[in-house]
Amino acid sequence: xxxxxxxxxxxxxxxxxxxxxxxxxxxxxxxxxxxxxxxxxxxxxxxxxxxxxxxxxxxxxxxxxxxxxxxxxx
Amino acid sequence: xxxxxxxxxxxxxxxxxxxxxxxxxxxxxxxxxxxxxxxxxxxxxxxxxxxxxxxxxxxxxxxxxxxxxxxxxxxxxxxxxxxxxxxxxxxxxxxxxxxxxxxxxxxxxxxxxxxxxxxxxxxxxxxxxxxxxxxxxxxxxxxxxxxxxxxxxxxxxxxxxxxxxxxxxxxxxxxxxxxxxxxxxxxxxxxxxxxxxxxxxxxxxxxxxxxxxxxxxxxxxxxxxxxxxxxxxxxxxxxxxxxxxxxxxxxxxxxxxxxxxxxxxxxxxxxxxxxxxxxxxxxxxxxxxxxxxxxxxxxxxxxxxxxxxxxxxxxxxxxxxxxxxxxxxxxxxxxxxxxxxxxxxxxxxxxxxxxxxxxxxxxxxxxxxxxxxxxxxxxxxxxxxxxxxxxxxxxxxxxxxxxxxxxxxxxxxxxxxxxxxxxxxxxxxxxxxxxxxxxxxxxxxxxxxxxxxxxxxxxxxxxxxxxxxxxxxxxxxxxxxxxxxxxxxxxxxxxxxxxxxxxxxxxxxxxxxxxxxxxxxxxxxxxxxxxxxxxxxxxxxxxxxxxxxxxxxxxxxxxxxxxxxxxxxxxxxxx
Numbered sequence: 089x090x091x092x093x094x095x096x097x098x099x100x101x102x103x104x105x106x107x108x109x110x111x112x113x114x115x116x117x118x119x120x121x122x123x124x125x126x127x128x129x130x131x132x133x134x135x136x137x138x139x140x141x142x143x144x145x146x147x148x149x150x151x152x153x154x155x156x157x158x159x160x161x162x
Numbered sequence: 163x164x165x166x167x168x169x170x171x172x173x174x175x176x177x178x179x180x181x182x183x184x185x186x187x188x189x190x191x192x193x194x195x196x197x198x199x200x201x202x203x204x205x206x207x208x209x210x211x212x213x214x215x216x217x218x219x220x221x222x223x224x225x226x227x228x229x230x231x232x233x234x235x236x237x238x239x240x241x242x243x244x245x246x247x248x249x250x251x252x253x254x255x256x257x258x259x260x261x262x263x264x265x266x267x268x269x270x271x272x273x274x275x276x277x278x279x280x281x282x283x284x285x286x287x288x289x290x291x292x293x294x295x296x297x298x299x300x301x302x303x304x305x306x307x308x309x310x311x312x313x314x315x316x317x318x319x320x321x322x323x324x325x326x327x328x329x330x331x332x333x334x335x336x337x338x339x340x341x342x343x344x345x346x347x348x349x350x351x352x353x354x355x356x357x358x359x360x361x362x363x364x365x366x367x368x369x370x371x372x373x374x375x376x377x378x379x380x381x382x383x384x385x386x387x388x389x390x391x392x393x394x395x396x397x398x399x400x401x402x403x404x405x406x407x408x409x410x411x412x413x414x415x416x417x418x419x420x421x422x423x424x425x426x427x428x429x430x431x432x433x434x435x436x437x438x439x440x441x442x443x444x445x446x447x448x449x450x451x452x453x454x455x456x457x458x459x460x461x462x463x464x465x466x467x468x469x470x471x472x473x474x475x476x477x478x479x480x481x482x483x484x485x486x487x488x489x490x491x492x493x494x495x496x497x498x499x500x501x502x503x504x505x506x507x508x509x510x511x512x513x514x515x516x517x518x519x520x521x522x523x524x525x526x527x528x529x530x531x532x533x534x535x536x537x538x539x540x541x542x543x544x545x546x547x548x549x550x551x552x553x554x555x556x557x558x559x560x561x562x563x564x565x566x567x568x569x570x571x572x573x574x575x576x577x578x579x580x581x582x583x584x585x586x587x588x589x590x591x592x593x594x595x596x597x598x599x600x601x602x603x604x605x606x607x608x609x610x611x612x613x614x615x616x617x618x619x620x621x622x623x624x625x626x627x628x629x630x631x632x633x634x635x636x637x638x639x640x641x642x643x644x645x646x647x648x649x650x651x652x653x654x655x656x657x658x659x660x661x662x663x664x665x666x667x668x669x670x671x672x673x674x675x676x677x678x679x680x681x682x683x684x685x686x687x688x689x690x691x692x693x694x695x696x697x698x699x700x701x702x703x704x705x706x707x708x709x710x711x712x713x714x715x716x717x718x719x720x721x722x723x724x725x726x727x728x729x730x731x732x733x734x735x736x737x
Contacts, residue, residue: 096410097403097437105432132395133614138416138427138719140618154414160396160613160652161405161436161462161480162606 195237221645225260322509430493
């Protein structure tokens with residue numbers, strides 16, 4: 089299945105901003121993260137199609153997955 | 163020597179130094195400004211009239227070596243909202259006022275003539291001097307002259323031309339350690355300073371110091387406190403990308419108000435994001451990290467250079483960039499930086515003014531996305547105080563009234579900042595119930611609604627939002643009283659060592675024995691004092707509501723509306 093993966097802040101270094109990528113079904117959010125060489129404990133939040141999701145959430149064809157480190161502001 | 167109250171009467175140009183009344187002794191920062199305004203300002207007075215008072219107070223820990231303790235509170239009745247107001251700023255003045263032995267500076271009365279004045283604060287008290295040279299100048303030209311006239315170490319609190327013209331969005335700016343400006347932005351307190359005919363205040367502590375009751379205990383507590391701040395990953399991200407790191411995450415969540423609050427995502431988000439800003443700063447030889455006051459260990463500020471690698475602006479914040487960017491659909495970060503610089507020079511709130519221009523765009527005064535038009539309006543209209551400039555300088559509400567626009571994002575006449583309440587419902591509760599009009603800093607539910615700090619709560623669900631906003635507003639009122647930067651809250655929400663260390667700092671500084679409950683009770687009592695002032699000024703629970711367009715216009719991409727009932731909002735005050 090095709091999934092659009094978006095990375096933010098320092099997760100982009102040496103990787104990419106946004107990429108359409110191919111994954112087998114089923115693939116969980118955590119598998120995408122680990123496949124990019126990112127440790128799960130560096131993750132702040134993840135969203136699928138602009139809604140917060142969990143590491144174990146399974147992706148579907150055409151999903152947009154956004155992966156953020158722990159960040160804040162205000 | 164215990165700190166005192168410094169009072170200035172502009173009606174008869176007299177000054178005095180007073181002992182601190184017992185009821186004010188345990189207060190600092192916002193707690194103190196709100197306590198004094200509530201005690202001395204008639205709630206129904208005209209905010210720009212003789213009966214309003216402008217109060218500056220450093221925090222309970224300002225002037226000590228405590229990390230991140232240099233925030234200044236400025237309070238009065240707000241000309242923008244008509245409510246009580248505390249506007250909070252970085253810069254050096256909080257620490258310098260504390261070293262002068264000044265617990266609070268109260269400016270009251272009004273000169274009978276049309277002369278302008280400056281105030282000079284030292285440990286001996288305040289002197290009042292007639293001022294002409296820098297009157298009519300923007301902040302940067304005035305600062306250049308004052309830097310030659312005064313010693314470099316002195317603090318400066320100043321209003322720009324917006325404050326002189328008593329525009330309801332005028333801010334008060336505070337010189338930072340590098341000679342740039344930070345601002346107490348919201349609520350038009352610059353107009354109150356202008357109404358007192360005070361152009362600037364200089365602060366020279368000479369060899370004054372803040373006494374600390376138990377220095378050994380203080381050092382231990384400060385080490386633990388600073389460590390908790392430095393170790394928190396949010397602090398690290400703030401030092402790298404600034405607060406503007408939020409553009410992409412709020413956009414992704416669908417809560418980034420775009421095109422005057424008609425959409426929740428902005429096509430140009432990447433061009434104005436913290437990531438893009440970080441790369442431009444590095445390419446152009448600016449500074450990614452910068453502190454707004456000595457002793458800050460987070461360093462969320464930055465030095466942003468223009469395309470010719472020359473200094474353009476600092477303290478380039480997410481909310482300003484959102485307002486000038488997404489809300490006005492401008493995707494050119496250099497135009498946004500130029501506008502930020504102009505707003506600092508004019509001395510006017512970057513959130514209120516940019517949201518006002520977004521409403522003006524909807525009215526057809528200029529096109530959405532017209533960055534050059536926005537810069538022209540700032541330089542040719544607002545800075546010069548033309549008719550249009552004064553309408554925009556009166557804030558988003560004034561623009562809506564002048565042009566018959568109904569989509570006007572304000573609560574208690576203050577512009578809603580960078581988080582749409584339909585898609586991030588906790589923020590809507592904060593905007594509705596805040597004692598000071600729409601203000602994200604009063605109870606920053608983004609931490610829990612979006613960022614997963616201090617737990618997580620679905621931003622699209624109503625469940626738990628009133629309680630979340632209440633708890634955060636209580637904690638914020640307490641933090642604002644310490645002189646601490648609000649960004650300590652990220653560590654405080656997640657790291658069990660942070661708040662106890664802060665309480666240890668207070669106890670070591672004053673030789674007292676506060677507990678966590680005392681701090682919570684302080685926050686509650688500040689909110690109740692502020693709320694009581696507003697009720698006496700004529701506000702009711704019907705003012706704790708969002709504009710009705712939020713209830714009837716669904717916000718894409720989630721296509722959600724604001725769906726809290728009045729009764730549900732009113733439960734906020736059940737404490």
